[in-house]
Amino acid sequence: MKTGLTKLVGGEDKMDSKYYATWEEYLAEHPELEGKPEHAISPKIQKYEDAMFVFIMDLLL
Amino acid sequence: MTDAVAMTNERNQIFRDLFSGKTPKRVPISNPATQDFAIQYAGLDLAECQWDLTRLEPVYDKFCQDFFTDTYPGGSIRIPSHYQILGSTPIVMSSSGFMQHPEVVGLLAEEYDEFIASPYDCIVEKILPRLFTELNGAPGKVAMALAKAMRAQSDDLAYLGTIRAKMNAKYGYAAMIGALTEAPFDFVADFLRSFKGISGDVRRYPDKVAAACEAVLPLLIKKGTLPSPGMLGYTFIPLHMAPYLRDKDFATLYWPTFKKLVETMAGMGQNVQLFVEQDWMRYLDYLYELPENTIMRFEYGDAKLVKEKLGKKHIISGFYPITLLQTGTKQQCVDKAKELIDVLAPGGKYWFQADKSVINFEAKGPVAENMSAVLEYVHENGTY
Amino acid sequence: MIDLQVLTQAVGDLDEKAILTMINDFVATNPSGEDAQKVVLACQQGMAIVGELFEKNEYYVGDLIFAGELLSTTIDLIKPVLSGVATQKVGSIVIGTVEGDLHDIGKNIFGSMAEAAGFDVYDLGIDVSPSAFVEKVKEIKPQIIGMSGVLTLAIDSMKNTVKALNEAGLRDSVKIIIGGNPVNEDACKQIGADAFTTNAAEGLKTCQGWVK
Numbered sequence: 001m002k003t004g005l006t007k008l009v010g011g012e013d014k015m016d017s018k019y020y021a022t023w024e025e026y027l028a029e030h031p032e033l034e035g036k037p038e039h040a041i042s043p044k045i046q047k048y049e050d051a052m053f054v055f056i057m058d059l060l061l
Numbered sequence: 062m063t064d065a066v067a068m069t070n071e072r073n074q075i076f077r078d079l080f081s082g083k084t085p086k087r088v089p090i091s092n093p094a095t096q097d098f099a100i101q102y103a104g105l106d107l108a109e110c111q112w113d114l115t116r117l118e119p120v121y122d123k124f125c126q127d128f129f130t131d132t133y134p135g136g137s138i139r140i141p142s143h144y145q146i147l148g149s150t151p152i153v154m155s156s157s158g159f160m161q162h163p164e165v166v167g168l169l170a171e172e173y174d175e176f177i178a179s180p181y182d183c184i185v186e187k188i189l190p191r192l193f194t195e196l197n198g199a200p201g202k203v204a205m206a207l208a209k210a211m212r213a214q215s216d217d218l219a220y221l222g223t224i225r226a227k228m229n230a231k232y233g234y235a236a237m238i239g240a241l242t243e244a245p246f247d248f249v250a251d252f253l254r255s256f257k258g259i260s261g262d263v264r265r266y267p268d269k270v271a272a273a274c275e276a277v278l279p280l281l282i283k284k285g286t287l288p289s290p291g292m293l294g295y296t297f298i299p300l301h302m303a304p305y306l307r308d309k310d311f312a313t314l315y316w317p318t319f320k321k322l323v324e325t326m327a328g329m330g331q332n333v334q335l336f337v338e339q340d341w342m343r344y345l346d347y348l349y350e351l352p353e354n355t356i357m358r359f360e361y362g363d364a365k366l367v368k369e370k371l372g373k374k375h376i377i378s379g380f381y382p383i384t385l386l387q388t389g390t391k392q393q394c395v396d397k398a399k400e401l402i403d404v405l406a407p408g409g410k411y412w413f414q415a416d417k418s419v420i421n422f423e424a425k426g427p428v429a430e431n432m433s434a435v436l437e438y439v440h441e442n443g444t445y
Numbered sequence: 446m447i448d449l450q451v452l453t454q455a456v457g458d459l460d461e462k463a464i465l466t467m468i469n470d471f472v473a474t475n476p477s478g479e480d481a482q483k484v485v486l487a488c489q490q491g492m493a494i495v496g497e498l499f500e501k502n503e504y505y506v507g508d509l510i511f512a513g514e515l516l517s518t519t520i521d522l523i524k525p526v527l528s529g530v531a532t533q534k535v536g537s538i539v540i541g542t543v544e545g546d547l548h549d550i551g552k553n554i555f556g557s558m559a560e561a562a563g564f565d566v567y568d569l570g571i572d573v574s575p576s577a578f579v580e581k582v583k584e585i586k587p588q589i590i591g592m593s594g595v596l597t598l599a600i601d602s603m604k605n606t607v608k609a610l611n612e613a614g615l616r617d618s619v620k621i622i623i624g625g626n627p628v629n630e631d632a633c634k635q636i637g638a639d640a641f642t643t644n645a646a647e648g649l650k651t652c653q654g655w656v657k
Contacts, residue, residue: 016179017179017180017182017185018182019185020181051211052211053283053284055214056184056189057281057284058138058241059147059192060151060184060192060248060251060253061242061243061251061284
């Protein structure tokens, strides 16, 4: 999972996870979305990916 | 009732000034009591009202009416429905109706390497199924439990959000957003290794503890990120384990990733509020190093010394002892507030909050009256 | 035979490797029950050093917890060679976190230190009702009861527990000590306890004073 955050910390990318995909990673796995309105789809797909992240982390906080 | 919109604007400005290091027109105030208190204060059953949230609107209305505050009081992240659906072991409701965190172990010592390699994978595959019994079983059942729990929590938060919006519109509170995260060491300790576990790890495998903190740091940065950094609000970080560590273990294992977390959040333009729990007096020089205008709410300590060492650079809060509300006279309670304001307000960078949360209400006790008197006093006399 | 002074110091230093090596080597020599007793005593003296370093702010709560774990492991290793010897117990204590409260770190630290000091400790766990305390006291007939709690509501539960012990006619046969964040002199009086503490080492001293 490349979030760009690891660049801020200057470390290795330790957020690589099977359970989280950036839009680019997701699109790479879902070529059926090529040519579809990305500006409408991408924020929504990402919203639920992040909602799950927050839900999971909150269970451990 | 004065114009609530105007009051919100005024309060927003007070907090914007405070957070940016300017001196606001008066000392902002937050009610230290919680939703648990509010439910009991309204004479209702604690367990019932955490399940049936439709009981809460009149609870909050009375709570907001009776206790002066600039920020929305109460709110809860420990709503029982999704915890029940997940078969939660780390957060449970006791016989008294309070949601609490008993000691649990989510991550075994032999799993450190796995966690370090990918914290999120390890969380999903090992830690959550260990801590939440319904996430441990046949895939179909696990998927259903997760879906129901997310839906339940989402519905609950949305409903509480509607109450909050109504109260904000009626009482004109500051419109602040919060995000919750933890220092990496605390995250590895609290639900993963446990208090007992991490105490041994610090001695047995300090390198793994350090590596685990580094590995999980990006997740905690992401967790603490507000929807947009410029919005009025803060990242809230409760600090847990440091007072229980030796100085050298704090220096090598707790501090580095905690510092990076705060610096990263501040670097993104966000305000950070630390709840400095237990006794950090031996770590004041460390706290000084954090980015300017970090908000620090203290549970214990010497208010004078803290103001002296940290008060020019950082925003100080806390110290007001809620136990005094239970044992003191109204005058003693008000005098204590005056004493703290006299020490902490001069020069600015001060927010009136108590040393910790008031969660329990006794009908025959003095807490409600004392708390109301103190909040009124600070409202009327809280100048810099 | 182990160098007992070295062992005591190793316990005081919380040097797990050294302690386990010494104990394992010792047990492998098939020692007498009497020698095993001396080893246990040496460990207890090491725990006293830990307590002292804690009071001097060289050790912190995390170290006390680790010490408790080390001691448990050590005693478990020695137990097989202790059997058949009447171990000298200084007294028995029933402890528990009171009804409504789920916090137990402080109670557990106290429990380990009390065991290390030679007490038989019966730990009822968390969220313990007054009747559960009463039943255990009837069963064990301890010298001391320890009640723990972190939330202020624990005070009420502690009061109720003392009341229950009174009603069962058991109050006069025990000493009661209360521990945790909200306890103080006032609370102690209100509850009807004999002593209070917010420091496990101090609480242990009080208990030792009671069983002399």
